[in-house]
Amino acid sequence: MNRHSRTSPAPAPETDAEPAAARPNLSAVSVTQLEDWERDLVDPQLTFTPGDARKTGLPKKSVDLIVTSPPYWNKRDYGHADQIGQEATPEAYVHAMLECLEEWKRVLRPHGSVFLNVGDTYFKKSLLGIPGRIEWDAVNSGGWLVRNRIIWAKESGMPDPAKNRLANRHEYIIHLTPRADYYYDLVGYSESVGNGANPGDVWMINPERNMGQHLAPFPREIVRRAIMLAAPPQVCATCNVPRRRVIERTAELDPARQQAKRAMELAKEHNLTPDHIRAIQAFGVSDVGKATKFQSGTGRNSLEVQRLAMEAKAVLGGYFREFTFAKKRTVGWTDCGHGTPSRGVVLDPFAGTGTTLKTAIAEGRDAVGVDLVPLMNQAEVGG
Numbered sequence: 001m002n003r004h005s006r007t008s009p010a011p012a013p014e015t016d017a018e019p020a021a022a023r024p025n026l027s028a029v030s031v032t033q034l035e036d037w038e039r040d041l042v043d044p045q046l047t048f049t050p051g052d053a054r055k056t057g058l059p060k061k062s063v064d065l066i067v068t069s070p071p072y073w074n075k076r077d078y079g080h081a082d083q084i085g086q087e088a089t090p091e092a093y094v095h096a097m098l099e100c101l102e103e104w105k106r107v108l109r110p111h112g113s114v115f116l117n118v119g120d121t122y123f124k125k126s127l128l129g130i131p132g133r134i135e136w137d138a139v140n141s142g143g144w145l146v147r148n149r150i151i152w153a154k155e156s157g158m159p160d161p162a163k164n165r166l167a168n169r170h171e172y173i174i175h176l177t178p179r180a181d182y183y184y185d186l187v188g189y190s191e192s193v194g195n196g197a198n199p200g201d202v203w204m205i206n207p208e209r210n211m212g213q214h215l216a217p218f219p220r221e222i223v224r225r226a227i228m229l230a231a232p233p234q235v236c237a238t239c240n241v242p243r244r245r246v247i248e249r250t251a252e253l254d255p256a257r258q259q260a261k262r263a264m265e266l267a268k269e270h271n272l273t274p275d276h277i278r279a280i281q282a283f284g285v286s287d288v289g290k291a292t293k294f295q296s297g298t299g300r301n302s303l304e305v306q307r308l309a310m311e312a313k314a315v316l317g318g319y320f321r322e323f324t325f326a327k328k329r330t331v332g333w334t335d336c337g338h339g340t341p342s343r344g345v346v347l348d349p350f351a352g353t354g355t356t357l358k359t360a361i362a363e364g365r366d367a368v369g370v371d372l373v374p375l376m377n378q379a380e381v382g383g
Helices: 034-038 090-107 130-140 186-193 220-230 258-269 274-283 303-325 355-362
Strands: 030-032 046-050 063-068 108-118 145-153 170-177 202-204 234-236 245-249 328-335 341-343 345-348 366-371
Touching: 034 234, 034 328, 046 355, 063 090, 063 220, 063 355, 090 108, 090 130, 108 130, 108 145, 108 220, 130 145, 130 170, 170 220, 186 220, 186 245, 186 328, 202 220, 220 355, 258 303, 274 303, 345 355, 355 366
Parallel strands: 046 366, 063 108, 063 345, 145 202, 345 366
Antiparallel strands: 030 328, 108 170, 145 170, 234 341, 245 328
8 A cells, every 4th residue: 555545644632622623524535744745755946947937938737836026117127128127118017917927827737826026116106006907907818816915014115205105115915826726725824924813914024135236135034925825835746736734623722811711611511522612613603693694604504513502502601602713733634645746836937036946945845936137146135
């Protein structure tokens, strides 16, 4: 038997505060650990090739994630005849970016994503709305889905001489996907970044100090976050299917919160079973008012689940909702069973000094860079 097709690992031991959750029904051969594949992988590889972001020359369906920051329109001249950013009009710039997106859709695997950092430009005393134009055309002409417009906010920035408007302290990071069923690890991201189960779409990240000739340093933290969210750590080389995190809901609450602590005490006092806790979580935050319209479980559960939930609510009272915010735990990663592991691949088609590529390597992914004006050998950023 192939060692990558082993049976699922045993769940962690139960405690009074953490009843075991039901094993998810997965469309995968088995659930194993990342370490089971890691020992068969070579070290992360970095590949760079001179070229145009509109025609990378890369094989189709060879990349899991694209993280990039193209030159903004009418900002800086990089001295190359084929460069993007010096078009005669903003419309021509947006058209060039749509050509890029068409090429990137070709090289992305079906579960892939693009995180596109793009800022706006003042022209004739007005912002042009370039990020919004790219989004509009990507959706309506390119068939893309815009999943988020992340705000990259900065506490400081370049000096701005304007006296009749505020200094710009934010840029956009547009998350685009060609399909709805893309790879996304919100649980792992939230565990790393913190601030709730879904930390939100505003990233407070200050620019890094530039030590070289590159005039637009791209913070490594932006790349790291995009990789955590959308670059699978491992992908099967046979079927190109990414390994996805498998999680269990638990009954573990934060004892530092008095409401959570009391909820666990009541559950133990009244001998609520793991089935009771799962019924609470299936039922949702509330079974009354507006919650019935927004909670996916409310009103759709079996009679038995509803009965168990009502039993739990009778003894928990107002603490009922606490268990809907219980912690989750990772029990493993999906395993297709082919036994042909490879690393996730991150592409930057405007590689510049290689911030994306170097960060991808540090995060255990293979990295591919393309650029008309390679600056990989220059100093990048300092602490």
